[in-house]
Amino acid sequence: xxxxxxxxxxxxxxxxxxxxxxxxxxxxxxxxxxxxxxxxxxxxxxxxxxxxxxxxxxxxxxxxxxxxxxxxxxxxxxxxxxxxxxxxxxxxxxxxxxxxxxxxxxxxxxxxxxxxxxxxxxxxxxxxxxxxxxxxxxxxxxxxxxxxxxxxxxxxxxxxxxxxxxxxxxxxxxxxxxxxxxxxxxxxxxxxxxxxxxxxxxxxxxxxxxxxxxxxxxxxxxxxxxxxxxxxxxxxxxxxxxxxxxxxxxxxxxxxxxxxxxxxxxxxxxxxxxxxxxxxxxxxxxxxxxxxxxxxxxxxxxxxxxxxxxxxxxxxxxxxxxxxxxxxxxxxxxxxxxxxxxxxxxxxxxxxxxxxxxxxxxxxxxxxxxxxxxxxxxxxxxxxxxxxxxxxxxxxxxxxxxxxxxxxxxxxxxxxxx
Amino acid sequence: xxxxxxxxxxxxxxxxxxxxxxxxxxxxxxxxxxxxxxxxxxxxxxxxxxxxxxxxxxxxxxxxxxxxxxxxxxxxxxxxxxxxxxxxxxxxxxxxxxxxxxxxxxxxxxxxxxxxxxxxxxxxxxxxxxxxxxxxxxxxxxxxxxxxxxxxxxxxxxxxxxxxxxxxxxxxxxxxxxxxxxxxxxxxxxxxxxxxxxxxxxxxxxxxxxxxxxxxxxxxxxxxxxxxxxxxxxxxxxxxxxxxxxxxxxxxxxxxxxxxxxxxxxxxxxxxxxxxxxxxxxxxxxxxxxxxxxxxxxxxxxxxxxxxxxxxxxxxxxxxxxxxxxxxxxxxxxxxxxxxxx
Ligand SMILES: Nc1nc2c(ncn2[C@@H]2O[C@H](COP(=O)(O)OP(=O)(O)O)[C@@H](O)[C@H]2O)c(=O)[nH]1
Ligand SMILES: [Mg+2]
Numbered sequence: 140x141x142x143x144x145x146x147x148x149x150x151x152x153x154x155x156x157x158x159x160x161x162x163x164x165x166x167x168x169x170x171x172x173x174x175x176x177x178x179x180x181x182x183x184x185x186x187x188x189x190x191x192x193x194x195x196x197x198x199x200x201x202x203x204x205x206x207x208x209x210x211x212x213x214x215x216x217x218x219x220x221x222x223x224x225x226x227x228x229x230x231x232x233x234x235x236x237x238x239x240x241x242x243x244x245x246x247x248x249x250x251x252x253x254x255x256x257x258x259x260x261x262x263x264x265x266x267x268x269x270x271x272x273x274x275x276x277x278x279x280x281x282x283x284x285x286x287x288x289x290x291x292x293x294x295x296x297x298x299x300x301x302x303x304x305x306x307x308x309x310x311x312x313x314x315x316x317x318x319x320x321x322x323x324x325x326x327x328x329x330x331x332x333x334x335x336x337x338x339x340x341x342x343x344x345x346x347x348x349x350x351x352x353x354x355x356x357x358x359x360x361x362x363x364x365x366x367x368x369x370x371x372x373x374x375x376x377x378x379x380x381x382x383x384x385x386x387x388x389x390x391x392x393x394x395x396x397x398x399x400x401x402x403x404x405x406x407x408x409x410x411x412x413x414x415x416x417x418x419x420x421x422x423x424x425x426x427x428x429x430x431x432x433x434x435x436x437x438x439x440x441x442x443x444x445x446x447x448x449x450x451x452x453x454x455x456x457x458x459x460x461x462x463x464x465x466x467x468x469x470x471x472x473x474x475x476x477x478x479x480x481x482x483x484x485x486x487x488x489x490x491x492x493x494x495x496x497x498x499x500x501x502x503x504x505x506x507x508x509x510x511x512x513x514x515x516x517x518x519x520x521x522x523x524x525x526x527x528x529x530x531x532x533x534x535x536x537x538x539x540x541x542x543x544x545x546x547x548x549x550x551x552x553x554x555x556x557x
Numbered sequence: 558x559x560x561x562x563x564x565x566x567x568x569x570x571x572x573x574x575x576x577x578x579x580x581x582x583x584x585x586x587x588x589x590x591x592x593x594x595x596x597x598x599x600x601x602x603x604x605x606x607x608x609x610x611x612x613x614x615x616x617x618x619x620x621x622x623x624x625x626x627x628x629x630x631x632x633x634x635x636x637x638x639x640x641x642x643x644x645x646x647x648x649x650x651x652x653x654x655x656x657x658x659x660x661x662x663x664x665x666x667x668x669x670x671x672x673x674x675x676x677x678x679x680x681x682x683x684x685x686x687x688x689x690x691x692x693x694x695x696x697x698x699x700x701x702x703x704x705x706x707x708x709x710x711x712x713x714x715x716x717x718x719x720x721x722x723x724x725x726x727x728x729x730x731x732x733x734x735x736x737x738x739x740x741x742x743x744x745x746x747x748x749x750x751x752x753x754x755x756x757x758x759x760x761x762x763x764x765x766x767x768x769x770x771x772x773x774x775x776x777x778x779x780x781x782x783x784x785x786x787x788x789x790x791x792x793x794x795x796x797x798x799x800x801x802x803x804x805x806x807x808x809x810x811x812x813x814x815x816x817x818x819x820x821x822x823x824x825x826x827x828x829x830x831x832x833x834x835x836x837x838x839x840x841x842x843x844x845x846x847x848x849x850x851x852x853x854x855x856x857x858x859x860x861x862x863x864x865x866x867x868x869x870x871x872x873x874x875x876x877x878x879x880x881x882x883x884x885x886x887x888x889x890x891x892x893x894x895x896x897x898x899x
Binding site: 141142143171172173174195198199200201203209210211212213214215217221222224236237239240243244351354356364365367368369370371373374377379381382383388410411412413420422423424437461474476477479532533536537538540545546547550 | 601602603604605607608609610611612614615618619621622645646647648649650651652734735737738739741742744757758760761762763764765766767769771772773784785787789790871872873874888891
């Protein structure tokens with residue numbers, strides 16, 4: 140059985156993200172001949188000497204014309220051990236919202252650093268965003284080692300420099316790998332040029348990093364997506380609650396509580412199209428049948444009576460603002476989507492804006508503009524059933540929607556009740 | 558999924574009882590209790606196919622719950638067949654709560670029509686046909702001329718008209734991100750303006766599994782539940798689930814001729830030009846679309862397993878091997894999508 144690992148690549152422009160992805164795809168034989176031909180043709184038309192592997196992921200006309208990555212591209216490859224989904228994210232500040240799109244579901248992030256340039260503002264910003272989004276594993280890939288003579292000293296300098304910054308962040312698993320994406324050193328196989336490095340190659344790390352325990356299997360949470368009532372002869376009284384387990388484990392026979400009503404009952408059965416299951420865990424999509432008839436609808440949350448999410452209308456969260464035409468400020472009214480619940484929200488206040496580079500908190504700030512982040516207190520029209528984001532990405536996250544333009548304008552990570 | 562060893566199951570069941578009591582006292586289901594699925598022990602790990610399946614089902618249910626009039630675009634190809642099966646799974650034992658729409662160029666293979674009609678009858682759902690022929694007959698569209706004529710380009714307008722006529726506000730498509738470089742950039746919920754256009758430089762951020770389907774009247778959202786599936790995943794799933802696909806996906810003898818490095822089937826819909834020599838070869842289709850621009854590949858793969866082996870070893874992408882429409886230019890797909898294509 141092969142597992143799925145999602146990872147995002149980030150880093151400053153020209154640090155070698157696209158080259159690295161090209162290398163991983165190439166060495167795992169996931170680049171096809173026609174793709175290679177089309178890249179070679181395009182490179183030639185652009186007057187390049189060698190095929191530019193970046194063209195594999197920079198798929199939009201505008202990206203090719205400008206030679207930059209604007210939006211996240213998804214690529215897929217597999218080894219006998221795992222199947223991988225790569226989100227190749229843009230490095231420029233103005234496309235941060237596209238970066239968070241790609242990174243929000245990642246199990247692991249790779250931040251590339253050019254060995255010659257060392258830790259740049261972009262590298263810090265990306266590492267910070269990765270920690271804020273609580274991507275469980277972070278790899279700092281010190282690239283272009285071939286251009287610094289594969290120097291151990293240079294690598295250690297960067298490890299130290301980044302390490303002192305990382306100490307201020309909340310990163311649970313941090314790994315440094317020196318590599319040359321261009322030549323393939325430490326990408327798939329361990330490099331002969333860097334025998335001083337005792338860690339594993341990047342691909343080996345991706346194949347073996349332990350992700351099963353990243354999921355929250357403790358807090359049983361089941362946001363109801365819809366109610367299934369076939370009303371056919373065969374399933375006359377069938378009433379199932381369809382959804383995806385957000386975290387934790389549910390078993391038939393478990394005592395459960397339904398929010399907001401607070402009624403308790405037991406799980407009668409857990410159904411899937413492929414048959415009844417004894418239990419369901421995140422991220423399985425199943426249908427729960429309950430012992431008692433309770434009024435339950437979309438947006439309700441099924442949990443355990445002794446382990447409930449916080450239910451509140453006043454919520455503090457870190458918010459990343461994603462809109463260029465509007466700003467967030469006290470008094471902003473927005474639509475909020477959290478699990479399967481939609482409500483309206485008003486921003487009570489902006490406690491501080493965070494300078495992503497210095498991590499300084501600016502408490503005098505009155506707005507959040509495009510790609511800025513800050514701690515915000517909101518009040519919602521309905522209670523939300525949430526956990527702290529650090530405990531559960533599924534029940535701790537929300538998006539904010541502009542009610543006039545319908546655009547997704549904010550991404551929120553819940554800190555707790557105000 | 559293979560069953561765990563009997564001894565392990567027995568052991569875990571024994572201590573499971575005690576731990577279950579403990580768990581009850583703590584109010585949690587402790588994760589280290591064994592779980593059974595189809596009689597097998599599972600250790601809280603999902604295979605990559607089950608993970609993809611669950612993600613797709615979640616998306617399909619979100620759409621059914623939040624949109625007024627969704628529709629599933631069904632082409633009879635393997636991706637839309639898998640998508641339809643996922644929709645069936647999402648709502649079982651209830652019926653799929655939306656109709657399917659076939660944008661029919663009139664130039665499809667007989668096997669595809671048969672399959673479509675049988676499947677729709679089985680599921681008891683409504684089939685809407687948006688016909689390119691009708692658009693031509695009513696004078697809305699003009700048939701391309703010459704031996705290279707194809708109805709592929711004409712599909713876009715028929716599709717958009719079909720969506721508008723029925724007031725559909727969400728349309729499920731079976732596109733995958735591994736298919737093509739413009740697709741690899743597209744969101745799961747892909748916003749389309751009142752002209753059905755995709756604006757690749759202005760896509761909505763899409764975080765976690767929180768999808769924003771809000772839109773104004775006249776606008777709609779294309780939904781791609783198979784975004785993260787690859788061609789190989791699709792075939793592995795077809796094998797694992799025992800899904801039937803039209804037999805033109807498996808190797809068979811067929812009269813074909815070469816054009817632009819592709820093998821086109823000799824049908825009433827294409828004109829064989831001077832110098833093109835039809836001959837019988839053993840082929841199968843990797844994609845199924847309009848017969849005038851979908852190429853076959855030489856293949857001996859007659860079973861699902863043989864197809865999986867072939868797809869695992871292939872060195873050419875599915876669209877590169879078989880789709881004339883993508884060869885027009887480097888950004889052919891992006892341009893068509895901007896205009897409202899699938
Ligand atoms: N010498 C050397 N050059 C590299 C390496 N990795 C990338 N490059 C070059 O750095 C430039 C930028 O790489 P690219 O992958 O486009 O960077 P991106 O902007 O992060 O995607 C290209 O000219 C690459 O050939 C490396 O390991 N060694
Ligand atoms: Mg790049």
